[in-house]
Amino acid sequence: MMVSDELKMHFPTEIVQEGQVRVLAPKLSALVRQPSDYAPSRAPVFYNPIMELNRDIAVIAFQAYQRAINRRITLCEPLTSTGIRGIRFAAEIHGANGVLIGDISERAVELARYNIILNGLQHCLTVQHKDANLLLSEHAAPHRRFDVVDLDPFGSPVPYLDSAIRALRDEGLLAVTATDLAPLCGVHPKACVRKYGGKPLRTEYCHELAVRLLAGCIVAVAAKHDIGIHVVFSHSTDHYIRVYAQIAYGAKRADAAVKSLGYILHCFNCLHRESAKSPFAKDAACPECGSKMDYAGPLWLEKIFDKGFCKLMAKENMQRALRNSGKIARLLALAETEAEAPATYYVLDRISDKLALPVPAVDTMLQVLRSSGFIAVPTHFNSRGIRTNASALVVKKLLQRLAAT
Ligand SMILES: C[S@@+](CC[C@H](N)C(=O)[O-])C[C@H]1O[C@@H](n2cnc3c(N)ncnc32)[C@H](O)[C@@H]1O
Numbered sequence: 001m002m003v004s005d006e007l008k009m010h011f012p013t014e015i016v017q018e019g020q021v022r023v024l025a026p027k028l029s030a031l032v033r034q035p036s037d038y039a040p041s042r043a044p045v046f047y048n049p050i051m052e053l054n055r056d057i058a059v060i061a062f063q064a065y066q067r068a069i070n071r072r073i074t075l076c077e078p079l080t081s082t083g084i085r086g087i088r089f090a091a092e093i094h095g096a097n098g099v100l101i102g103d104i105s106e107r108a109v110e111l112a113r114y115n116i117i118l119n120g121l122q123h124c125l126t127v128q129h130k131d132a133n134l135l136l137s138e139h140a141a142p143h144r145r146f147d148v149v150d151l152d153p154f155g156s157p158v159p160y161l162d163s164a165i166r167a168l169r170d171e172g173l174l175a176v177t178a179t180d181l182a183p184l185c186g187v188h189p190k191a192c193v194r195k196y197g198g199k200p201l202r203t204e205y206c207h208e209l210a211v212r213l214l215a216g217c218i219v220a221v222a223a224k225h226d227i228g229i230h231v232v233f234s235h236s237t238d239h240y241i242r243v244y245a246q247i248a249y250g251a252k253r254a255d256a257a258v259k260s261l262g263y264i265l266h267c268f269n270c271l272h273r274e275s276a277k278s279p280f281a282k283d284a285a286c287p288e289c290g291s292k293m294d295y296a297g298p299l300w301l302e303k304i305f306d307k308g309f310c311k312l313m314a315k316e317n318m319q320r321a322l323r324n325s326g327k328i329a330r331l332l333a334l335a336e337t338e339a340e341a342p343a344t345y346y347v348l349d350r351i352s353d354k355l356a357l358p359v360p361a362v363d364t365m366l367q368v369l370r371s372s373g374f375i376a377v378p379t380h381f382n383s384r385g386i387r388t389n390a391s392a393l394v395v396k397k398l399l400q401r402l403a404a405t
């Protein structure tokens with residue numbers, strides 16, 4: 001196929017530019033019939049321009065990973081739609097030594113194939129018309145495995161986790177998007193237990209719990225293969241969450257990862273929260289107010305950002321002029337400070353509301369907590385959120401004192 005040939009897609013298309021590539025994509029403005037239409041899903045081939053940030057961060061994270069391991073890397077993106085993500089990996093990651101993309105939709109593969117040629121990447125990028133699990137399973141044998149697998153589905157990534165992990169080399173990097181936040185954030189708890197093997201909770205920090213539930217699910221799937229994981233980065237943006245986990249072969253590594261699973265107990269009466277190895281610890285009575293506590297989990301209790309990896313990503317980001325560079329720099333700066341801070345955060349509006357007090361500025365509250373000797377950092381999960389080692393009781397007392405001044 002020549003790029004100059006008209007591609008007969010039978011639906012409106014347009015050329016879009018993202019990162020260093022140009023791709024032919026569905027013309028979303030022509031596909032929306034009413035304001036409530038979700039244009040990316042209406043398109044015969046899925047395309048969501050809002051996910052540019054997600055793709056930018058993936059490019060930066062994989063480049064940071066490539067620099068850290070200091071050799072050429074192979075990448076796989078088995079749910080590719082237009083091909084834009086994999087095409088960006090091939091075009092923008094120095095040291096990318098072959099990218100394999102795939103999709104189950106014939107139309108998507110046709111479009112992706114066109115886009116590969118449009119960007120002159122035929123020498124290093126291959127597209128296959130195949131079910132993702134089949135494609136990944138064909139790469140589960142030694143010497144066929146990838147350094148990086150990026151799962152970016154519509155909805156839950158869980159159906160692909162097993163084959164993605166089996167298709168990764170030792171110390172490979174798995175990146176996973178989940179857009180099914182209704183189960184993960186506790187709107188449909190049964191669906192979350194069914195899919196992710198952990199109970200969610202509708203708390204003000206449910207997006208962090210969602211990241212921890214997804215990471216916990218990856219741990220459980222990997223452990224069956226005697227593989228452990230280390231979460232190097234994660235973020236919650238718009239309508240999705242994303243987890244980057246480096247895997248490590250070996251039963252001991254798997255055992256260590258399983259040991260990092262546990263529960264977060266939460267008191268809806270006084271907002272106290274704590275981590276525990278069992279949901280029935282202390283008969284689930286809140287140590288602050290005695291109310292019955294609820295729980296989320298099993299989930300990943302360990303770090304959800306690696307400070308060193310955030311620094312490497314920040315360095316990569318600085319060297320690129322992406323449309324989202326500023327946003328990414330702010331996200332990485334927050335993640336770097338969050339990396340060392342306690343799990344879960346307080347949302348000032350929620351806690352002030354409970355106490356019928358005026359809501360202070362985040363910076364003021366951070367200062368008050370720090371001058372009282374506590375760790376206090378903002379969080380990318382919520383612009384009104386604060387991570388601190390102060391208890392809910394202390395946070396409330398300090399809020400009251402602040403309101404009285
Ligand atoms: C959310 S879109 C991918 C978006 C893309 N990663 C990006 O960044 O633009 C999900 C894609 O997965 C494809 N898909 C769904 N089920 C699949 C399966 N079992 N195997 C392979 N592809 C599948 C769909 O056809 C769709 O194109």
Ligand SMILES: [Zn+2]
Pocket residue numbers: 267268269270271272286287288289290291
């Ligand atoms: Zn309580």
